[in-house]
Amino acid sequence: MEVIILKIFSRALLFSFLLSFGIIVGCTTPQEPKQHEGTTEAIQQEDLISSYPNTVFYEIFVRAFYDSTGDGIGDINGMTSKLDYLQDLGVEGIWLMPIHPSPSYHGYDVTDYYDVHPEYGTMEDFKTFMEEAHKRDIKVIIDLVVNHSSIEHPYFQDAITSEDSSYRDWYIWADEEANLRERGEWGQPFWHGEAPNNYFSVFWGGMPDFNFYNPEVRQEMINIGRYWLEEVGVDGFRLDAAKHIFPKDKDQNLVWWKEFRSAMEAVNPDVFLVGEVWDLPQVAGPYLEDGLHSTFNFDLAEEILRATRSERAGSLVPKLIRSLQTFERYASDFVDSTFITNHDMNRVMSELRGNTDQAKIAASLLLTLPGSPFIYYGEEIGMEGAKPDEHIREPMLWYENGGDGQTAWIKPKHNIGTEAxxxxxxxxxxxxxxxxxxxxxxxxxxxxxLLFGDIVESNVKEQGALTYIRTHNDEELHVFHNLSKGELEISLGELAGNVIFTSTTEYSLTDGMLKLPAYSTIILATN
Structure with a gap:
């Protein structure tokens, strides 16, 4: 594959660069660049635009990532040793799945909110990791699970022993009016345990929900957030199950996240709070009004996969524009956190049945659409994985034939053999x-x-193509993706512009007719 910059967009004063592995693309920098005509020159990482949190994030499951001790379990020091890899990849943000002590492999049932899992290392190890990440201008957000604790958390263990426990009101218990057969939105039971200790949990019996009507609980969660910002130095939080805090009172959910945001910004005005609100944009939008800075765009993830699999544009662009307009009604400075799949979903390559060409197009979509893209570890090399959850969280594959640092926390079902x-x-x-x-x-x-611009529908349409315009100030980039396995001929009509990026040298652009090879992308500067 060759990627080539053909001409310079004079308004933006674009210049081109040659990556160390021989790929050429066009780019701009926030400084005053020199103007060039059809030339290439090396670009250094320090020349890339730094724009956190409007940047690229990388999601890590620590247990699966890199093992520094030889016990088969990924750990904090292992992550630290791979920060150069992430910096070279170009990411500016890391999201860590839960790092707190927990009886479960995944960590979403926490037993101590003020420490790190002993299998992952020590708090000093983590502070070193933070220091090294910041040296590389990489920010770190951690999963913070405030909706529920582990059933083994000392608070719950104390609460379940006696109705007079000082922690009894920290959890939700059935009274005589409770419907113990009540079920949630995906058919799961809400009530667990036995009388007089039937307790409420949205997810499963091992994770009892906190009672956020209790001000002591809310204050403790604020204290936990402050600790990780002040004492440890994290840059923000991915907030698990953000819409379930008050499971039957959506308005109180919104009030709580405003309270939490205010308390966190008092510690660090630049804190970044991104919430898991797995729902329609109309439901996610209100969380952005003085509450969360960002929510994950699950609708867009589904649309990217659908368009890539079907090789048809469908309604991806108009649906995204409507979603962004919905978010804009609640916050002008919201960040749209975009992704293709994450740790709760089948991996991209499995969804695409191993089709690397389609995986490249999916990546091209994600990284040229608006938002702050999140890449799930191993996605960038095409790791496969399908439910159950353990097997979408298999060991990261660093080596062709194994080697030091390779984790072995689970025997993989995917990503095995010579084709891995x-x-x-x-x-x-x-x-x-x-x-x-x-x-x-x-x-x-x-x-x-591409980093900051709006998205506008393009009038240029062709079956098998997905096109849109990215605009920022006086810049206008027209993006064309050929989603299909065949060459497309696309009539540009009166549209004219300079090619600033293409993923292939096999295209042609003559007399308003663009011939775009299969599974390729081209970007024109059109103003």
Whole structure:
């Protein structure tokens, strides 16, 4: 694969760069660049636009990522040793799945909110990780699970022993009016345990919900947040189950997140709070009004996969525009956190049945659409994974034939045999999915219109193509993706502009007719 910059967009004073693995793209920097005509020159990472939180994030499951001790379990020091890899990839933010002590492999049932899991290392290890990440201008947000604790948390263990426990009112208990057969939105039971200790849990019996009507609970969660910001130095939180805090009182959910945001911003005005509100934009939108800074765009994730699988644009762009307009009604400075799949969903490559060409197009969509993209570890090398959850969280594959640091926390069902992907192999292959991700991340972080711009529907339509316009100030970039396995001929009509990026040298643009090869992308500066 070759990626080539053909001409310079004079208004933006674009210049081109050659990545170390031989891929050429066009870019801009926030400084005053020199103007060039059809030339290339190296770009350094320090020339990329730094725009946190409007940037690219990388989600890590610590247990699966990199093992520094040889016990088969990923750990904090292992992550620290791979910060250079993440910096080279171009990410500016890391989201860590739960790192607190927990009896479960996934960590979403916490037993101590003020420490790290002993299998992952020590608090000093984590502070070193934070220091090293910040040296590389990488911010870190951690999963904060405030909706519920572990059934083994000392608070719950105390509460269940006696109705007179000082922690009794920290949880939700059935009274005589409770419907113990009540079920939730996906058919799960709400009530667990036995009388007189039937307790409420939205998810499962091992994770009893906190009672947020109790001001002591709310204050403790604020204290926990303050601790991680002040004492440990994290940059924000991914807030699990954000819409379930008051399971039967949506308005109180909104009040709580405003209270939490105010308390966190008093500690760090630049704190970033992104919430899991797995619902329609109309439901997620109100959480952005002086509450969460961002929510994950689950609708867009579904649309990216649907368009890529079907090789048809469908309604992706108009639906996204409507979603963004909904969010805009509640907050002008919201951040739309975008992704393709995450730790709760089948992996991208499994959804695409192993089709690397489609995986590249999915990445191109994610990284040229608006928002702050989140990449799930291993997505960039095409790791596969399907439910149950353990097998969408399999060990990250660093080497072709195993090696120091490879985790073994679970025996994989996917990503095995000679065809399994690896970082080692793909770094050496200029046509690899990994190098495609790197190219697209560098492209994004070099173009203000891709980082900050609005999205507008394009009048240029063609079956099998997905097109849109990204606008920022006086810049206008027209993005064309060929989603299909065949070459497309796209009539541009009166549209004219300079090619600033293409993922292939096999295209042609003559007399208003664009010939775009299968599974490729081209971007024109059209003003």
């Amino acid at each position: 992907p690896s970082v080692e192999a793909q770094l050496e292959d200029p046509n690899s999915l990994l190098n495609h991700y790197k190219t697209m991340i560098y492209l994004r972080r070099s173009q203000p219109a």
